[in-house]
Amino acid sequence: MRLETITLSNLRRRKGRLIFLVAGLLLGVGTVVTLLSLSRALTAEAQHKLENFGANILLTPRSDNLSLSYGGIALGGVTVETEDIRQDDLALIRTIPNSRNVAVVAPKTLGAVQLNGKRVLLMGVDPSQEFALKRWWQVEGRPLSADDELVVGSSAARNLGLSIGDKVSLRGEPFTVSGILKQTGSQDDHLVLASLPVAQGLLGKPGRLSLVEVSALCSDCPVEDMVHQISSVLPDVEVHAIQQVVKTRMHALEEFRRFSLTVAAVVLLVGGMVVFVTMMGAVKERTREIGIFRAIGYRRSHIMRLILGESIIVSVFSGVLGYLGGMTVTWAALPFLSEETSHASHGETVSHWLWWHPELAAGAVILAVVIGCLASFYPALHASRMDPSEALRTL
Amino acid sequence: MSLIEIRELSKRYTGDAGCVEALRQVDLNLEEGTFLGVLGPSGSGKSTLLTLLGGLCHPTSGKICIDGIDLYELPGEKLADFRREYVGFVFQSFNLVPYLTALENVMVPLAVRALPSREKRTRAEAALDAVGLGHRCKHLPNQLSGGEQERVAIARALVNDPPLLLADEPTGSLDTETSHEIMGVLSALHAAGQTIVMVTHNRENLDYFDRAIQLRDGRIVEDRHGRSRRLQAQG
Numbered sequence: 128m129r130l131e132t133i134t135l136s137n138l139r140r141r142k143g144r145l146i147f148l149v150a151g152l153l154l155g156v157g158t159v160v161t162l163l164s165l166s167r168a169l170t171a172e173a174q175h176k177l178e179n180f181g182a183n184i185l186l187t188p189r190s191d192n193l194s195l196s197y198g199g200i201a202l203g204g205v206t207v208e209t210e211d212i213r214q215d216d217l218a219l220i221r222t223i224p225n226s227r228n229v230a231v232v233a234p235k236t237l238g239a240v241q242l243n244g245k246r247v248l249l250m251g252v253d254p255s256q257e258f259a260l261k262r263w264w265q266v267e268g269r270p271l272s273a274d275d276e277l278v279v280g281s282s283a284a285r286n287l288g289l290s291i292g293d294k295v296s297l298r299g300e301p302f303t304v305s306g307i308l309k310q311t312g313s314q315d316d317h318l319v320l321a322s323l324p325v326a327q328g329l330l331g332k333p334g335r336l337s338l339v340e341v342s343a344l345c346s347d348c349p350v351e352d353m354v355h356q357i358s359s360v361l362p363d364v365e366v367h368a369i370q371q372v373v374k375t376r377m378h379a380l381e382e383f384r385r386f387s388l389t390v391a392a393v394v395l396l397v398g399g400m401v402v403f404v405t406m407m408g409a410v411k412e413r414t415r416e417i418g419i420f421r422a423i424g425y426r427r428s429h430i431m432r433l434i435l436g437e438s439i440i441v442s443v444f445s446g447v448l449g450y451l452g453g454m455t456v457t458w459a460a461l462p463f464l465s466e467e468t469s470h471a472s473h474g475e476t477v478s479h480w481l482w483w484h485p486e487l488a489a490g491a492v493i494l495a496v497v498i499g500c501l502a503s504f505y506p507a508l509h510a511s512r513m514d515p516s517e518a519l520r521t522l
Numbered sequence: 523m524s525l526i527e528i529r530e531l532s533k534r535y536t537g538d539a540g541c542v543e544a545l546r547q548v549d550l551n552l553e554e555g556t557f558l559g560v561l562g563p564s565g566s567g568k569s570t571l572l573t574l575l576g577g578l579c580h581p582t583s584g585k586i587c588i589d590g591i592d593l594y595e596l597p598g599e600k601l602a603d604f605r606r607e608y609v610g611f612v613f614q615s616f617n618l619v620p621y622l623t624a625l626e627n628v629m630v631p632l633a634v635r636a637l638p639s640r641e642k643r644t645r646a647e648a649a650l651d652a653v654g655l656g657h658r659c660k661h662l663p664n665q666l667s668g669g670e671q672e673r674v675a676i677a678r679a680l681v682n683d684p685p686l687l688l689a690d691e692p693t694g695s696l697d698t699e700t701s702h703e704i705m706g707v708l709s710a711l712h713a714a715g716q717t718i719v720m721v722t723h724n725r726e727n728l729d730y731f732d733r734a735i736q737l738r739d740g741r742i743v744e745d746r747h748g749r750s751r752r753l754q755a756q757g
């Protein structure tokens with residue numbers, strides 16, 4: 128027999144109190160796990176969007192004039208000539224401190240050309256980078272795969288009367304329409320896409336770029352830092368962050384995280400108080416036993432071990448249950464909070480963001496043990512300091 | 523050599539009702555192997571004397587030496603160690619731990635000792651056998667009679683093989699027949715050389731003691747050696 132035998136026997140005997148203690152801690156730990164895992168899942172979802180749904184940094188030639196366009200509508204007569212970006216300079220982006228966060232660099236050269244008797248906007252792109260950046264693009268036919276191919280935006284195809292496989296001529300050079308972009312609802316619908324070197328040749332801008340879109344993975348770096356770093360290596364280029372939507376979402380999530388931590392702290396405090404009051408009651412109830420233990424030669428440290436041992440066992444149990452309970456609640460609540468719910472069936476896309484973090488599980492158990500021990504420390508100290516003769520006098 | 527030496531022992535309790543002198547300048551020597559009965563009316567200081575002998579509270583003045591150890595000069599938790607090694611307690615109301623079996627109750631003092639589990643169990647079984655309860659080792663206290671519970675308490679007090687056994691009215695809540703059974707057990711232990719100090723109200727137990735002291739108002743008013751019914755006659 129060891130002290131732990133007495134502790135376990137006592138817990139087995141006083142099941143009502145055991146349930147009450149577990150419930151108090153479970154509620155606290157479960158709430159923390161729920162809020163943290165929800166916060167993590169929603170943040171991961173937002174970051175996924177940040178990383179996969181378009182550029183978040185835009186590089187344009189430096190100009191002293193203000194842009195007089197909005198929503199794709201440019202006011203005529205105010206455009207001034209600007210010096211294009213040099214294609215060779217793009218390599219410098221890969222030298223910035225956060226270069227590992229740069230996912231996609233999509234250069235573009237823009238210019239007007241005549242096609243089937245109409246003026247259209249030709250955009251030269253690096254197909255692999257462009258299509259990686261704009262994952263929402265859907266091409267009817269085939270994306271760009273050869274220098275003599277064109278992909279045409281849906282509006283442009285309609286206006287020019289083009290269909291897949293048509294042969295066209297641009298500045299005297301023959302091209303085949305390999306694909307038509309499905310409608311995007313953006314200015315991309317009016318474009319004619321060609322490979323970058325071909326477009327540069329046609330527009331007389333070899334090695335020159337009109338704009339560059341960059342997608343940066345910003346889960347561990349503020350996008351402002353990236354902008355600053357790119358600006359320092361490309362001083363002649365305007366670098367802008369496109370982040371309003373994501374930033375708003377991230378801000379909301381940060382607010383949610385703070386709210387979660389506050390609620391969790393309050394619930395933990397309540398849980399701790401439940402444990403404290405219950406353990407104090409248990410110590411009072413066990414005055415008789417503690418008196419006997421002290422009378423037969425138990426040291427104060429032995430009494431502390433008896434009370435804290437009980438608390439640790441209850442806490443570990445509560446921590447494990449709290450983690451499982453919290454994750455279950457998160458799994459159930461996530462579909463109602465995720466932005467992907469509208470187009471995801473329950474448990475498919477949404478559960479993609481729910482991870483069973485071992486560190487969160489370990490954290491939940493450690494948290495439960497810390498709260499349990501802190502709340503039980505005074506009752507244990509009180510019990511250990513009990514005068515054995517006083518305790519026996521209550522017999 | 524005396525096992526117990528008590529010199530000018532006093533204990534004063536201070537409470538809302540004022541001061542109570544529970545013991546006043548008590549001197550006592552007790553030889554090893556003695557079965558000492560402590561008698562006296564309520565409030566005479568019997569239980570206080572037992573409490574002080576067991577190292578459960580500190581005297582107001584005076585000293586107690588047991589086996590040459592000055593009890594209240596022991597630092598910190600050494601007093602708890604002393605209780606564990608030198609003293610066995612038997613309480614009036616049994617005071618068994620209700621959620622442990624008879625065997626586990628007897629093993630409670632051994633739970634904090636660095637002994638192999640097997641030895642702890644063997645010792646506890648032997649102690650239960652010694653009080654005639656080996657066959658009831660798996661029963662919980664509420665499944666045992668009063669006399670059986672008291673015998674379990676005696677086994678628990680003896681499991682560490684202490685030089686001194688302190689018993690506070692061990693027959694106080696038992697019927698006459700069971701009281702005789704318990705006194706028989708204590709007598710057998712005494713016959714085997716165990717030193718016992720027992721507080722009692724029951725003067726019928728005088729036959730079992732080979733020394734008896736009478737306390738009144740915190741003082742020893744009579745100290746009789748040898749088995750005698752004289753104290754009983756005096757009331």
